[in-house]
Amino acid sequence: MKLFFRQTGETGPAIVILHGLFGSSDNWLTNSKTIAAQGYRVFLVDQRNHGQSPRADDQDYQHMADDLCEFLTDQKLDQPILVGHSMGGKTVMQYAMSYPGTFARLVVVDIAPKFYPIHHAEIIRGLKAINLLGIKGRNEADAVLQAYEPLLPVRQFLLKNLYRNEDGVFDWRINIPVIERELHGIGEELTNPSIVTTPTLFIRGSESPYIIDDDIPAIKRIFPNAQIETIQGAGHWVQAEKPVEFVDALMNFIHKN
Numbered sequence: 001m002k003l004f005f006r007q008t009g010e011t012g013p014a015i016v017i018l019h020g021l022f023g024s025s026d027n028w029l030t031n032s033k034t035i036a037a038q039g040y041r042v043f044l045v046d047q048r049n050h051g052q053s054p055r056a057d058d059q060d061y062q063h064m065a066d067d068l069c070e071f072l073t074d075q076k077l078d079q080p081i082l083v084g085h086s087m088g089g090k091t092v093m094q095y096a097m098s099y100p101g102t103f104a105r106l107v108v109v110d111i112a113p114k115f116y117p118i119h120h121a122e123i124i125r126g127l128k129a130i131n132l133l134g135i136k137g138r139n140e141a142d143a144v145l146q147a148y149e150p151l152l153p154v155r156q157f158l159l160k161n162l163y164r165n166e167d168g169v170f171d172w173r174i175n176i177p178v179i180e181r182e183l184h185g186i187g188e189e190l191t192n193p194s195i196v197t198t199p200t201l202f203i204r205g206s207e208s209p210y211i212i213d214d215d216i217p218a219i220k221r222i223f224p225n226a227q228i229e230t231i232q233g234a235g236h237w238v239q240a241e242k243p244v245e246f247v248d249a250l251m252n253f254i255h256k257n
Helices: 025-036 063-074 087-098 123-130 139-145 152-160 175-179 213-221 243-255
Strands: 007-009 014-018 041-045 079-085 105-110 160-164 170-171 200-205 227-229
Touching: 007 025, 014 025, 014 063, 014 087, 025 041, 025 243, 041 063, 041 087, 079 087, 087 105, 123 139, 123 152, 123 175, 139 152, 170 213, 200 243, 213 227, 227 243
Parallel strands: 014 041, 014 079, 079 105, 105 200, 200 227
Antiparallel strands: 007 041, 160 170
Protein backbone atom coordinates (compact mmCIF):
# COMPACT_ATOMS: atom_id res chain seq x y z
CA MET A 1 0.00 0.00 0.00
CA LYS A 2 1.35 3.43 -1.00
CA LEU A 3 0.93 5.60 2.08
CA PHE A 4 0.46 9.36 1.98
CA PHE A 5 3.19 11.32 3.75
CA ARG A 6 4.51 14.81 4.40
CA GLN A 7 8.18 15.69 4.65
CA THR A 8 9.78 18.43 6.72
CA GLY A 9 13.49 19.11 6.28
CA GLU A 10 15.64 18.26 3.27
CA THR A 11 18.89 17.00 4.78
CA GLY A 12 20.12 14.91 7.67
CA PRO A 13 19.15 11.54 9.15
CA ALA A 14 15.58 10.37 8.56
CA ILE A 15 12.97 10.25 11.31
CA VAL A 16 9.67 8.55 10.41
CA ILE A 17 6.66 9.31 12.62
CA LEU A 18 3.39 7.36 12.77
CA HIS A 19 0.23 8.80 14.37
CA GLY A 20 -2.31 7.05 16.56
CA LEU A 21 -5.91 5.91 16.13
CA PHE A 22 -8.21 8.58 14.62
CA GLY A 23 -5.12 10.70 13.88
CA SER A 24 -3.12 11.70 10.82
CA SER A 25 0.16 13.27 9.78
CA ASP A 26 -1.43 16.69 10.41
CA ASN A 27 -1.22 16.08 14.16
CA TRP A 28 2.58 16.11 14.04
CA LEU A 29 3.27 19.12 11.80
CA THR A 30 4.33 21.47 14.60
CA ASN A 31 6.58 18.88 16.22
CA SER A 32 8.11 17.99 12.86
CA LYS A 33 9.25 21.56 12.24
CA THR A 34 10.98 21.70 15.62
CA ILE A 35 12.70 18.37 15.00
CA ALA A 36 13.71 19.21 11.41
CA ALA A 37 15.27 22.48 12.60
CA GLN A 38 17.79 20.37 14.51
CA GLY A 39 19.10 18.79 11.32
CA TYR A 40 16.72 15.96 10.42
CA ARG A 41 14.44 14.90 7.60
CA VAL A 42 11.09 14.16 9.19
CA PHE A 43 8.55 11.97 7.39
CA LEU A 44 4.98 12.09 8.71
CA VAL A 45 3.01 9.11 7.46
CA ASP A 46 -0.76 8.58 7.29
CA GLN A 47 -1.47 4.96 8.21
CA ARG A 48 -4.02 2.94 6.22
CA ASN A 49 -7.65 4.00 6.67
CA HIS A 50 -6.47 7.33 8.10
CA GLY A 51 -5.75 10.75 6.63
CA GLN A 52 -5.08 10.73 2.90
CA SER A 53 -3.75 7.18 2.69
CA PRO A 54 -5.75 4.48 0.87
CA ARG A 55 -8.52 2.52 2.52
CA ALA A 56 -8.40 -1.22 3.07
CA ASP A 57 -10.39 -3.97 4.73
CA ASP A 58 -7.63 -4.81 7.23
CA GLN A 59 -6.40 -2.77 10.19
CA ASP A 60 -4.07 -5.15 12.05
CA TYR A 61 -0.51 -4.48 13.10
CA GLN A 62 1.20 -6.89 10.72
CA HIS A 63 -0.47 -5.20 7.75
CA MET A 64 0.47 -1.77 9.13
CA ALA A 65 4.07 -2.92 9.72
CA ASP A 66 4.22 -4.21 6.15
CA ASP A 67 2.87 -0.85 4.92
CA LEU A 68 5.70 0.87 6.78
CA CYS A 69 8.25 -1.49 5.22
CA GLU A 70 6.95 -0.65 1.76
CA PHE A 71 7.11 3.06 2.54
CA LEU A 72 10.72 2.88 3.76
CA THR A 73 11.70 0.88 0.68
CA ASP A 74 9.97 3.28 -1.71
CA GLN A 75 11.60 6.31 -0.10
CA LYS A 76 14.99 4.53 0.10
CA LEU A 77 15.29 5.32 3.80
CA ASP A 78 18.22 3.37 5.22
CA GLN A 79 18.38 2.91 9.00
CA PRO A 80 15.79 5.57 9.89
CA ILE A 81 14.70 6.45 13.41
CA LEU A 82 11.14 5.21 13.89
CA VAL A 83 8.66 7.02 16.13
CA GLY A 84 5.08 5.94 16.80
CA HIS A 85 2.36 7.25 19.09
CA SER A 86 -0.34 4.95 20.50
CA MET A 87 -1.56 2.79 17.58
CA GLY A 88 1.49 4.05 15.67
CA GLY A 89 3.65 2.92 18.57
CA LYS A 90 2.33 -0.61 18.27
CA THR A 91 2.92 -0.44 14.53
CA VAL A 92 6.60 0.46 14.92
CA MET A 93 7.00 -2.23 17.61
CA GLN A 94 5.53 -4.83 15.26
CA TYR A 95 7.76 -3.53 12.47
CA ALA A 96 10.82 -3.82 14.72
CA MET A 97 10.01 -7.46 15.43
CA SER A 98 9.23 -8.28 11.80
CA TYR A 99 12.09 -6.40 10.13
CA PRO A 100 15.09 -6.45 12.50
CA GLY A 101 18.23 -4.60 11.52
CA THR A 102 16.48 -2.12 9.21
CA PHE A 103 16.24 0.85 11.57
CA ALA A 104 18.61 2.78 13.82
CA ARG A 105 16.47 3.50 16.87
CA LEU A 106 12.91 3.03 18.02
CA VAL A 107 10.74 5.51 19.93
CA VAL A 108 7.36 4.40 21.28
CA VAL A 109 5.07 7.09 22.65
CA ASP A 110 2.64 6.19 25.44
CA ILE A 111 1.71 2.63 24.53
CA ALA A 112 2.88 -0.80 25.68
CA PRO A 113 2.88 -4.06 23.69
CA LYS A 114 0.03 -5.37 25.87
CA PHE A 115 -3.71 -5.85 25.37
CA TYR A 116 -5.93 -2.80 25.92
CA PRO A 117 -9.68 -3.30 26.38
CA ILE A 118 -11.95 -1.61 23.85
CA HIS A 119 -12.53 1.95 25.03
CA HIS A 120 -13.31 3.86 21.84
CA ALA A 121 -16.75 2.41 21.12
CA GLU A 122 -18.57 5.52 22.37
CA ILE A 123 -16.45 7.74 20.12
CA ILE A 124 -17.35 5.56 17.14
CA ARG A 125 -21.03 5.87 18.02
CA GLY A 126 -20.67 9.63 18.20
CA LEU A 127 -18.95 9.89 14.83
CA LYS A 128 -21.62 7.69 13.24
CA ALA A 129 -24.36 9.87 14.79
CA ILE A 130 -23.21 12.88 12.76
CA ASN A 131 -25.37 13.25 9.64
CA LEU A 132 -22.79 14.25 7.05
CA LEU A 133 -25.48 15.26 4.55
CA GLY A 134 -27.36 17.34 7.10
CA ILE A 135 -24.69 19.37 8.86
CA LYS A 136 -23.57 22.77 7.60
CA GLY A 137 -20.30 23.01 9.50
CA ARG A 138 -18.02 21.72 12.26
CA ASN A 139 -19.99 23.47 14.97
CA GLU A 140 -23.06 21.37 14.19
CA ALA A 141 -20.93 18.23 14.10
CA ASP A 142 -19.40 19.17 17.45
CA ALA A 143 -22.83 19.66 18.99
CA VAL A 144 -23.75 16.08 18.05
CA LEU A 145 -20.43 14.64 19.19
CA GLN A 146 -20.66 16.38 22.55
CA ALA A 147 -23.28 13.89 23.70
CA TYR A 148 -20.70 11.11 23.28
CA GLU A 149 -17.39 12.83 24.15
CA PRO A 150 -17.44 15.57 26.82
CA LEU A 151 -13.87 16.83 26.36
CA LEU A 152 -13.55 19.66 23.83
CA PRO A 153 -9.87 18.99 22.93
CA VAL A 154 -10.71 15.37 22.11
CA ARG A 155 -13.68 16.44 19.96
CA GLN A 156 -11.52 18.98 18.14
CA PHE A 157 -8.93 16.27 17.48
CA LEU A 158 -11.59 13.89 16.13
CA LEU A 159 -13.25 16.52 13.96
CA LYS A 160 -9.98 17.26 12.16
CA ASN A 161 -10.97 14.19 10.16
CA LEU A 162 -14.02 15.98 8.78
CA TYR A 163 -13.56 17.57 5.36
CA ARG A 164 -15.51 18.54 2.24
CA ASN A 165 -14.91 16.16 -0.67
CA GLU A 166 -14.67 17.13 -4.33
CA ASP A 167 -18.46 17.28 -4.48
CA GLY A 168 -18.57 19.79 -1.62
CA VAL A 169 -20.11 17.21 0.73
CA PHE A 170 -18.76 16.50 4.21
CA ASP A 171 -16.91 13.21 4.53
CA TRP A 172 -14.46 11.45 6.87
CA ARG A 173 -10.76 10.95 6.30
CA ILE A 174 -10.98 7.86 8.51
CA ASN A 175 -12.55 4.59 7.45
CA ILE A 176 -15.08 4.36 10.28
CA PRO A 177 -16.67 0.99 9.30
CA VAL A 178 -13.32 -0.84 9.22
CA ILE A 179 -12.02 0.86 12.36
CA GLU A 180 -15.22 -0.04 14.20
CA ARG A 181 -14.93 -3.67 13.11
CA GLU A 182 -11.24 -3.86 14.01
CA LEU A 183 -11.32 -2.01 17.36
CA HIS A 184 -10.62 -5.20 19.31
CA GLY A 185 -7.62 -6.02 17.14
CA ILE A 186 -6.25 -2.50 17.50
CA GLY A 187 -6.21 -3.04 21.25
CA GLU A 188 -4.68 -6.52 21.01
CA GLU A 189 -1.36 -7.59 22.45
CA LEU A 190 1.28 -7.79 19.72
CA THR A 191 1.48 -11.26 18.23
CA ASN A 192 4.54 -13.51 17.92
CA PRO A 193 6.79 -11.25 19.99
CA SER A 194 10.52 -11.53 19.38
CA ILE A 195 13.40 -9.84 21.15
CA VAL A 196 14.37 -6.39 19.81
CA THR A 197 17.87 -5.37 20.92
CA THR A 198 17.98 -2.06 19.04
CA PRO A 199 18.05 0.93 21.42
CA THR A 200 14.45 1.83 22.23
CA LEU A 201 12.85 4.70 24.11
CA PHE A 202 9.38 4.54 25.63
CA ILE A 203 8.01 8.00 26.38
CA ARG A 204 4.98 8.12 28.66
CA GLY A 205 2.87 10.86 30.24
CA SER A 206 2.78 10.94 34.01
CA GLU A 207 -1.01 11.44 33.91
CA SER A 208 -1.64 8.74 31.31
CA PRO A 209 -2.78 5.22 32.24
CA TYR A 210 -1.38 3.65 29.08
CA ILE A 211 2.05 2.67 30.47
CA ILE A 212 2.10 1.93 34.18
CA ASP A 213 5.04 0.77 36.27
CA ASP A 214 3.73 -2.80 36.22
CA ASP A 215 4.15 -2.83 32.41
CA ILE A 216 7.87 -2.12 32.50
CA PRO A 217 9.10 -5.72 33.14
CA ALA A 218 7.08 -6.97 30.14
CA ILE A 219 8.46 -4.15 27.99
CA LYS A 220 12.01 -5.02 29.05
CA ARG A 221 11.50 -8.68 28.16
CA ILE A 222 10.84 -7.79 24.52
CA PHE A 223 12.99 -4.64 24.38
CA PRO A 224 15.93 -5.37 26.73
CA ASN A 225 17.72 -2.17 25.72
CA ALA A 226 14.67 0.00 26.38
CA GLN A 227 14.61 3.04 28.60
CA ILE A 228 11.48 4.68 29.96
CA GLU A 229 11.09 8.46 30.01
CA THR A 230 8.18 10.01 31.91
CA ILE A 231 7.02 13.50 30.91
CA GLN A 232 5.54 15.14 33.98
CA GLY A 233 2.10 16.70 33.63
CA ALA A 234 1.37 15.03 30.29
CA GLY A 235 -1.51 12.73 29.44
CA HIS A 236 -1.76 10.34 26.51
CA TRP A 237 -1.06 12.98 23.84
CA VAL A 238 2.40 13.68 25.23
CA GLN A 239 3.77 15.36 22.11
CA ALA A 240 0.85 17.81 21.93
CA GLU A 241 0.53 18.55 25.65
CA LYS A 242 4.25 18.94 26.39
CA PRO A 243 5.91 19.53 23.01
CA VAL A 244 9.14 21.08 24.31
CA GLU A 245 9.73 18.32 26.84
CA PHE A 246 8.82 15.68 24.27
CA VAL A 247 11.30 16.93 21.66
CA ASP A 248 14.00 17.29 24.33
CA ALA A 249 13.49 13.65 25.38
CA LEU A 250 13.56 12.51 21.75
CA MET A 251 16.72 14.45 20.90
CA ASN A 252 18.55 13.35 24.06
CA PHE A 253 17.85 9.73 23.15
CA ILE A 254 18.86 10.13 19.50
CA HIS A 255 22.13 11.82 20.41
CA LYS A 256 23.05 9.27 23.08
CA ASN A 257 25.89 6.97 22.07
